[in-house]
Every structure is written in structure tokens, then in C-alpha cells.
Amino acid sequence: MNCHYKNSIGEVWTATGYVIFRVDTAIKLWQIQDNRHRLEIYQMVTLDLMALEDAVY
16 A cells, blocks of 8 residues: 655655655655555655644744
8 A cells, every 4th residue: 555645845655565755845765665664664655744834844
């Protein structure tokens, strides 16, 4: 299962074996084979993006 979240700050998504995080032109790529751990990282980054957007507005 692939997930995707995007807001005005950046975006994060999962692909098979990876979590990808983008802010402006910077990209961070995590290679994580364990599905559960990959989802946990995705959720943490998504919550951080939501908090940052709330702080800006």
C-alpha cells in the first residue's frame, strides 16, 4: 500500500521499500523494507508537516 500526503510546506509518500520526503527542492529518501516501520516513519513526517503548516497560518 502506498500513501501520499501533500500540503503547502512539502510532501511525503511511500513507495515499495521507500519513504520519500520533499520540501522545496530538497528530497530525503529512506530505504525501509519493513512495512510497519515504513508506515510509522510516513506518519511521523506527515504529522510534522501538518504541525508546520499550522504554525505558519
